[in-house]
Amino acid sequence: MKKNMGSVDRIIRIILAVVVALLFFTNQISSVAAIVLGIFAVIFLLTSVFSFCPLYALFKLSTAKKS
Numbered sequence: 561m562k563k564n565m566g567s568v569d570r571i572i573r574i575i576l577a578v579v580v581a582l583l584f585f586t587n588q589i590s591s592v593a594a595i596v597l598g599i600f601a602v603i604f605l606l607t608s609v610f611s612f613c614p615l616y617a618l619f620k621l622s623t624a625k626k627s
Contacts, residue, residue, distance in 0.1 A: 563611040566623035570611060573604040 580601040583589045589597060607613045616622060 561610065561612045562617075563624050564616045564622040565607065565611045565613055566625060569613075569623040570608040573608045577601040577604045577608075 580589075580597045584594050584598065611624070
């Protein structure tokens with residue numbers, strides 16, 4: 561897997577995942593919304609950790625700096 565995510569993209573995804581977690585733990589979201597947003601939050605965290613987004617690869621996009 562070649563990295564295709566830049567640092568700004570990773571930071572934004574992590575912030576969004578944290579916001580979803582905060583909304584869940586403060587009972588601002590529940591039921592189906594919590595499940596769907598929770599799945600997205602986990603995906604955002606995983607893609608941020610590995611600096612690789614499968615959708616970016618599928619569409620041949622990259623936000624990573626060229627080396």
